[in-house]
Amino acid sequence: MSRSLWITGLLASTMLLAGCSGAGPAENPSTGTVGSPAERTSAAATPVPTETPTSTPVEEPLTGFVVAVDPGHNGGNAAHPAEVTAPVPDGRGGTKACNTTGTASATDYPEHAFNWEVAAAVREHLEDLGAEVVLSREDDEGVGPCVDERGQFAGDAGADVLVSIHANGTEDTSAAGFHMIVVEDSPHAGVDEPSRTLAEDMVEAFGAADLAPNPAYGDDGIVARTDIAGLNHAKVPAMLVECGEMRNPDEAALMESAAGRERYAAAIVAGVQEFLED
Numbered sequence: 001m002s003r004s005l006w007i008t009g010l011l012a013s014t015m016l017l018a019g020c021s022g023a024g025p026a027e028n029p030s031t032g033t034v035g036s037p038a039e040r041t042s043a044a045a046t047p048v049p050t051e052t053p054t055s056t057p058v059e060e061p062l063t064g065f066v067v068a069v070d071p072g073h074n075g076g077n078a079a080h081p082a083e084v085t086a087p088v089p090d091g092r093g094g095t096k097a098c099n100t101t102g103t104a105s106a107t108d109y110p111e112h113a114f115n116w117e118v119a120a121a122v123r124e125h126l127e128d129l130g131a132e133v134v135l136s137r138e139d140d141e142g143v144g145p146c147v148d149e150r151g152q153f154a155g156d157a158g159a160d161v162l163v164s165i166h167a168n169g170t171e172d173t174s175a176a177g178f179h180m181i182v183v184e185d186s187p188h189a190g191v192d193e194p195s196r197t198l199a200e201d202m203v204e205a206f207g208a209a210d211l212a213p214n215p216a217y218g219d220d221g222i223v224a225r226t227d228i229a230g231l232n233h234a235k236v237p238a239m240l241v242e243c244g245e246m247r248n249p250d251e252a253a254l255m256e257s258a259a260g261r262e263r264y265a266a267a268i269v270a271g272v273q274e275f276l277e278d
Contacts, residue, residue, distance in 0.1 A: 060130025065276050067126050068154035070136040070164035070230065071119035072240075073102035073112035076143040088146045091187060091232025098146035103169025105252035114255050115165045116140040118243070121265035122165070122272075129273065134159060151233025161198060162238035163272060164230055167246045167255060168214075176248045177214030177221070178206050181240040183231040184224035194237035196222070197278070202241060202271035209267040214245065237275070241268060 077084045078101045087095035102111035116139075123133040134157040136150045145153075154162035168179070180199040186192050199222045203213065206221075213221030225231070231238050243264045244251040254260035 062273060062276060063130035066132045066157060066159045067272060068134050068157055068159035068162040069119050069122055070150050071115040072164055072166040073115060074137055074142050074144060075112050075140040077101045080143045083143050088148045090229040096147060096229045099144050103246050105246045109256045111167045111246055113140055114167050118261050118265050119165050121262055122268050125269040147229035148233050151230040155235035159236055160276060161272060162234050162236055163268060164240040166240055166242050167244055168242040169247055170245050173247050175214060175245045176251055177212045178244050179214050179217035179242050180222045181228055182222060182224050184226050187232060188235045191237060195239055198237050198275045199239045201274040205267045205271035209263055211267060
């Protein structure tokens with residue numbers, strides 16, 4: 001409220017309250033009322049100026065950032081083997097299969113569904129924080145896209161970062177924990193170091209969510225590889241998140257639950273936010 005409006009409101013309030021105090025106008029002896037009829041009408045009709053409090057909107061912390069999210073695999077891949085096994089550029093002069101079907105839990109909960117549902121929650125939370133989110137696929141019913149497109153779409157969209165969401169399928173059912181994959185010696189300049197930083201932020205976020213790394217992938221839970229075509233094609237900081245082991249009964253149960261998927265999604269969002277705000 002401006003100082004002039006505040007003063008006007010204060011004066012008007014004082015005038016209205018004066019009739020209730022001993023310091024008000026003298027009573028009219030003939031009518032027992034205060035002031036003339038005109039004065040009483042004027043006073044009664046005088047509104048007390050009010051102003052609705054306003055607050056300055058708080059800008060969401062990730063406003064202006066674009067995040068590319070790649071839910072690994074796709075629901076229609078298994079029904080289209082010729083398409084998903086077709087060779088595509090691997091980003092290093094060779095070729096690789098377009099895509100795969102992914103893994104599944106012992107109860108046949110498929111990785112592609114887990115990836116999609118976690119990605120949908122990640123998108124919602126990032127958008128709540130002000131980020132623009134682009135996905136590599138529109139639903140969990142199609143085929144592909146191929147691994148080269150999954151890396152390229154982030155740069156094409158002008159994204160600041162790319163996160164590919166997966167779950168691992170180690171045959172040993174005792175294997176447990178997450179790990180992060182980054183590119184080793186990227187074909188694109190300026191990608192290796194920030195990708196490693198992104199992975200470190202993600203490891204920290206997963207730890208804060210009480211999720212443990214898989215000790216098979218080193219002390220820090222981060223692996224650098226040259227054979228992940230999506231990462232080879234990425235021209236922006238990028239990483240692949242293996243959220244956990246789908247063939248481990250305990251981790252599979254967590255992934256199959258809505259609360260568990262939300263836990264993974266929240267950890268991914270926290271990792272991305274930490275990286276972008278650094």
